[in-house]
Amino acid sequence: MRRRPSISASSSRARIGRVWLVGAGPGDPELLTLRAVRALEQADLVLYDALIDPRVLGYAPRAQRFCVGKRAGKASVAQETTHALMIRAALAGKRVVRLKAGDPFVLGRGGEEVLALGHAGVPVEVVPGLSSAIAGPQAAGIPVTHRAMAQGFLVVSAVPEEAFFRIVPASPPAGLTVVVLMGLGARAAIAGGLTARGWPSSHPAAVVLGAHTPRQWSWTGALGELAPLALPADRADLPGIVVLGDVAHLGPRIASATSGFSLSNVEQRHGTA
Ligand SMILES: C[S@@+](CC[C@H](N)C(=O)[O-])C[C@H]1O[C@@H](n2cnc3c(N)ncnc32)[C@H](O)[C@@H]1O
Numbered sequence: 547m548r549r550r551p552s553i554s555a556s557s558s559r560a561r562i563g564r565v566w567l568v569g570a571g572p573g574d575p576e577l578l579t580l581r582a583v584r585a586l587e588q589a590d591l592v593l594y595d596a597l598i599d600p601r602v603l604g605y606a607p608r609a610q611r612f613c614v615g616k617r618a619g620k621a622s623v624a625q626e627t628t629h630a631l632m633i634r635a636a637l638a639g640k641r642v643v644r645l646k647a648g649d650p651f652v653l654g655r656g657g658e659e660v661l662a663l664g665h666a667g668v669p670v671e672v673v674p675g676l677s678s679a680i681a682g683p684q685a686a687g688i689p690v691t692h693r694a695m696a697q698g699f700l701v702v703s704a705v706p707e708e709a710f711f712r713i714v715p716a717s718p719p720a721g722l723t724v725v726v727l728m729g730l731g732a733r734a735a736i737a738g739g740l741t742a743r744g745w746p747s748s749h750p751a752a753v754v755l756g757a758h759t760p761r762q763w764s765w766t767g768a769l770g771e772l773a774p775l776a777l778p779a780d781r782a783d784l785p786g787i788v789v790l791g792d793v794a795h796l797g798p799r800i801a802s803a804t805s806g807f808s809l810s811n812v813e814q815r816h817g818t819a
Contacts, residue, residue: 563590563640565632565663567656569649569675570594572682573759575601581673590640593631596622597647597785599759606643625655629662636668647785649677653703653727677701678757679725682787685757686764687801688794695792696723704729704736704788711739718745723791730755730786734773740790745769752794753777756784766797 566585571577578586586592586605594603595615603611614631616622623631628644635642650656650672663670679701683690690699698721704710705728714724718740729736730753741747747770755763755777763781769790777786 561637561639562668563636563638563642564669564671565636565642565644566671566673567644567650567659568646568673569654569677570598570602570645570647571676572648572678572685572757573597573599575599575605577676577681577758578602578605579673579675582675585643585671585673586645588641589643591635592643592645593628594645595647598645602645609643625658629659632659632663633666633668636663637666646675647678648681649675652677652679652701678785678787679727682754682757683723683725683752683789683793683797685762686752686754686766687797687799687804688752688754688789689796689800690723690725690789690793692793692796695721695796697721699723699725699791701725701727703727704732707732707735707739710736714740716743718749723789723793726788726790729788730777733775733788736788737769737772740769749790750792750794752789752797753786754789755781755786757787759784764797764801766794 568582568585570582583605589606589609592603592606592609592611593614594611596613597615614623614628632642632644644659646654646656648654656672660670660672680690691697700714700722702710702713702724704726726736747768749769751769751772752766753764753775761781761784763778765775772788
């Protein structure tokens with residue numbers, strides 16, 4: 547049953563605020579949507595994830611700002627606490643932006659948050675964002691589809707690993723790109739598990755760290771090189787994406803064809819496969 551706020555019916559319309567669940571895209575503030583900027587400009591309170599670029603918060607000059615996000619190995623605010631903070635602020639008349647990396651509905655618990663707000667009677671609008679699942683590979687020159695190589699793509703989380711191996715096909719799928727989010731730490735397990743199932747160690751692979759941020763780094767190689775791949779020590783804090791599929795090998799060529807138009811300081815490294 548839908549729970550309504552406990553304030554009187556006559557005053558509730560005037561006093562209830564609202565929540566925008568906003569996708570901030572992969573990093574660069576220039577990849578925010580106009581609607582995201584408008585919501586941020588109006589916000590009284592911004593509850594943001596750990597991956598949000600600080601420059602994005604600059605679009606909410608009037609707002610109180612709290613980080614409620616988590617990164618691997620660091621303490622985080624419980625999901626229920628985030629729900630409670632949004633609901634309490636909105637019922638007190640505040641305009642709340644819940645700011646998430648990428649798109650709120652791609653591996654971001656956005657659906658849960660909308661349902662919790664709806665259950666509490668809080669008006670909520672979802673503002674989609676550019677997902678790192680597509681914009682991340684793109685930043686390294688990798689198109690997730692290509693007419694001759696990949697007619698579709700699968701976005702999958704590597705957390706938990708069992709779910710990854712349940713979802714990803716047991717033999718290497720022809721014409722499918724696999725984009726793995728939250729998979730950097732599990733890259734050895736991913737590579738080992740897939741080759742044990744029969745994926746060739748020559749299967750094209752790529753890694754993109756900090757896509758669309760000034761510290762972006764990428765690598766192109768093969769599945770067999772993924773486990774021993776040493777990531778740059780000075781970028782251990784960056785989020786990353788693993789891409790598996792023939793399109794990975796297009797990365798260096800497309801990146802160099804488009805590099806004249808790059809807005810960020812992009813470093814590329816190419817493997818030997
Ligand atoms: C909890 S998921 C959220 C995904 C997000 N909702 C989206 O649509 O991009 C976090 C993961 O997204 C990926 N990610 C997000 N931003 C990234 C970026 N700028 N560069 C590389 N990977 C990124 C990483 O795999 C990270 O572990």
